[in-house]
Amino acid sequence: MSEVVLETKDLSMEFPDGTQALKNVTLTIKKGELVSIIGPSGAGKSTFMRSLNMLNKPTEGQIVFEGENVLKARGKQLRQIRRRIGMVFQHFNLIKRSPTYQNVLHGRLGYLPSLKGGLGRFSEEDTRQALEILRRVGLEDQAFKRADELSGGQQQRVGIAQAIAQTPSLLLADEPIASLDPSSSENVMTYLKNVCQEDGLTSIVNLHQVDFAKKFAHRIIGIKAGEVVFDGSPKELTEGITNYLYYSK
Amino acid sequence: MRPYIDKKNKMTKQIYVGLFIIFFIFSLLQVGILDERIFQAFSRVENLLKGMVPPTISEPIDVAGAAVESLQVAVMGTLWGVVFSIVLAMFAAKNVSPHISISYAVKAFAAFVRAVPALIWALLFIVAIGLGPTPGILALAVNSIGMLMKVYAEAIEEIDTGIIDALKATGASQFQVVMQGIIPSIMSIFISWSIFRFDINIRYAAVLGVVGAGGIGWELVRASRVMAYDEVLGITLVIFGMILLAELVTRFLKDRADMATLKAME
Numbered sequence: 004m005s006e007v008v009l010e011t012k013d014l015s016m017e018f019p020d021g022t023q024a025l026k027n028v029t030l031t032i033k034k035g036e037l038v039s040i041i042g043p044s045g046a047g048k049s050t051f052m053r054s055l056n057m058l059n060k061p062t063e064g065q066i067v068f069e070g071e072n073v074l075k076a077r078g079k080q081l082r083q084i085r086r087r088i089g090m091v092f093q094h095f096n097l098i099k100r101s102p103t104y105q106n107v108l109h110g111r112l113g114y115l116p117s118l119k120g121g122l123g124r125f126s127e128e129d130t131r132q133a134l135e136i137l138r139r140v141g142l143e144d145q146a147f148k149r150a151d152e153l154s155g156g157q158q159q160r161v162g163i164a165q166a167i168a169q170t171p172s173l174l175l176a177d178e179p180i181a182s183l184d185p186s187s188s189e190n191v192m193t194y195l196k197n198v199c200q201e202d203g204l205t206s207i208v209n210l211h212q213v214d215f216a217k218k219f220a221h222r223i224i225g226i227k228a229g230e231v232v233f234d235g236s237p238k239e240l241t242e243g244i245t246n247y248l249y250y251s252k
Numbered sequence: 253m254r255p256y257i258d259k260k261n262k263m264t265k266q267i268y269v270g271l272f273i274i275f276f277i278f279s280l281l282q283v284g285i286l287d288e289r290i291f292q293a294f295s296r297v298e299n300l301l302k303g304m305v306p307p308t309i310s311e312p313i314d315v316a317g318a319a320v321e322s323l324q325v326a327v328m329g330t331l332w333g334v335v336f337s338i339v340l341a342m343f344a345a346k347n348v349s350p351h352i353s354i355s356y357a358v359k360a361f362a363a364f365v366r367a368v369p370a371l372i373w374a375l376l377f378i379v380a381i382g383l384g385p386t387p388g389i390l391a392l393a394v395n396s397i398g399m400l401m402k403v404y405a406e407a408i409e410e411i412d413t414g415i416i417d418a419l420k421a422t423g424a425s426q427f428q429v430v431m432q433g434i435i436p437s438i439m440s441i442f443i444s445w446s447i448f449r450f451d452i453n454i455r456y457a458a459v460l461g462v463v464g465a466g467g468i469g470w471e472l473v474r475a476s477r478v479m480a481y482d483e484v485l486g487i488t489l490v491i492f493g494m495i496l497l498a499e500l501v502t503r504f505l506k507d508r509a510d511m512a513t514l515k516a517m518e
C-alpha cells in the first residue's frame with residue numbers, strides 16, 4: 004500500500020488572464036488510495052485535476068506519475084501517460100451520436116495506432132472487454148443505444164466504463180455527480196467506489212458535497228483559493244474545518 | 253459631447269444619401285431607365301419565339317453526353333470541395349486548430365476564395381490548364397471550399413470542448429479525436445450542407461460550359477451562335493430537366509438524412 008503513484012511538487016498555475024488558480028500544491032498519492040478533493044467552487048479543484056493529465060498546463064512545479072515527469076512529456080509519451088489515467092467528467096462528455104459500447108471503446112484509443120483507432124477498427128478482444136465493463140456498471144442492456152438516449156446517471160456510468168476500459172492505474176473524476184439528482188448520485192458513487200476497489204485502482208475524486216466525500220474516500224484534501232488547507236482522514240475533517248473551507252473569507 | 257456626436261452621425265448619413273442620389277442620377281443619364289431598344293425589340297422577339305418552337309435537338313447523343321458531363325463536373329467538384337473543406341476546417345476551427353494564427357490564416361483564405369465567383373475561377377483555370385471539364389471541376393471545388401469550409405468550421409467550433417478533452421484524456425491522437433469525436437458530432441450538419449452545396453453546383457455546372465469549362469452550357473452557346481433557336485430551347489429544356497432531376501434526388505437524400513437524425517433523436 005505504500006508505493007507512490009503520483010506526486011506533485013510546488014505545483015502552481017496562472018491562467019493567461021492572470022488568475023492564480025493553484026499555489027504551490029505539494030501532494031503524494033499512494034497506490035490504492037481513494038482521495039476526495041473538496042472545496043468551494045472556483046477553489047482550483049478542476050484546474051488541479053486537469054493538470055495531472057495535461058489538459059491544462061501548470062506554469063510552475065512538477066508532476067511525477069509512476070516515475071515519469073508529466074510536464075516534460077510530449078506527443079507519444081504524453082499519450083502513453085494519459086492512457087494510464089482514466090478521467091470522468093461532470094458533464095459526461097460522451098459522443099452523443101455514437102452508441103454506448105463505442106464510447107466505452109474510446110477508452111482503448113490510446114493503445115491503438117493512430118490510423119487504426121481513428122477508423123474505429125477496435126479488436127474483437129477490446130469489444131468483448133467493453134461489453135464486459137458495461138455489464139459491470141449495470142448497462143449491458145444499453146450497449147447498442149445511442150449515448151444520448153441514456154439518463155444522466157447511466158451516461159455517467161458509461162463515462163466510468165470508458166475510463167475503466169483504459170485499464171488505468173489512476174482514475175480521476177471531476178465532480179462526477181454535480182449534474183445528477185440525489186438518487187443517481189448515490190448510485191454513481193457506489194459504482195465508482197466498487198470498480199475502484201475491485202480493480203485496486205488509485206482514485207482522486209473532486210466533490211462539492213462533503214458528505215459524499217466522507218463516504219467515498221479514505222483521505223480528504225481540502226483546497227481553498229488554490230492552496231491545500233486540509234489533508235487528512237474523513238474523521239479528522241471536523242465541522243470547523245468544513246466551515247473554514249466553505250464559508251470563511 | 254453627445255449632441256455633437258449625434259450631429260456628426262447625421263452628417264455622415266446625409267453624405268451617404270447624397271452620394272447615392274448622385275450615383276443614381278448619373279446611372280439614369282448614362283443607361284436610361286428603359287433602353288428604347290426594348291420597345292423596338294418586339295418584332296425580333298417574335299422572330300426569336302417563332303424560331304424556338306418546336307424545340308429540337310439535332311445531335312441527341314452529343315447533348316446527352318454533355319448533360320452527363322455537366323453532372324459529372326458537379327459531382328466531382330462537390331466531392332473535391334467536400335474533402336478539402338473538411339480537412340481545412342480542422343485547421344480553421346479555433347478549438348481544434350494547432351494554433352490560433354493558423355485558424356485566422358485559413359479563414360482569411362476561405363473568405364478570399366468565397367469572394368471570387370465560380371465563373372471567374374473557371375476562366376482562371378481555363379487559362380491555366382485549357383478547355384474541358386477539368387477547369388470546371390476545379391472551379392466548383394474551389395468555390396465550394398469557400399463556403400463549405402466556413403460552415404464546417406463553424407459547426408466544429410460549436411462542439412462542446414468537453415468532448416475533445418474527454419478523448420484527449422484517453423490518450424487519443426489528434427487524428428483519432430477528429431475521426432472518433434468531431435466527425436460523428438457534426439455529421440448531420442455536414443451531410444445537409446454538402447447536399448445543399450451539390451444543389452448549387454449542379455446549377456453552376458450547367459452554366460460553366462458557357463465559358464468552355466465542359467458540359468451542356470457549351471452546347472447552348474454553340475446553338476445560339478448558329479442561330480438555331482429551336483435547338484437553344486431544346487437544350488434549355490434538357491438543362492431544366494437535369495436540374496429538376498438533381499433536385500428530386502437531393503431532396504430525397506435530404507429527407508433520408510433528416511429522417512435518420514429524427515429517428516436518432518427520439
Ligand SMILES: Nc1ncnc2c1ncn2[C@@H]1O[C@H](COP(=O)(O)OP(=O)(O)O)[C@@H](O)[C@H]1O
Nearest residue numbers: 018020022024043044045046047048049050051
Ligand atoms: N480557462 C480559464 N481561464 C481563466 N481562469 C480560469 C480558467 N479556468 C478556470 N479559471 C479560474 O481558475 C480558478 C479555479 O477554477 P477551477 O479549477 O475550475 O475551480 P473548481 O473546479 O474548484 O470550481 C477560478 O478562479 C476560475 O475562475
Ligand SMILES: [Mg+2]
Nearest residue numbers: 048049050178
Ligand atoms: Mg470544477
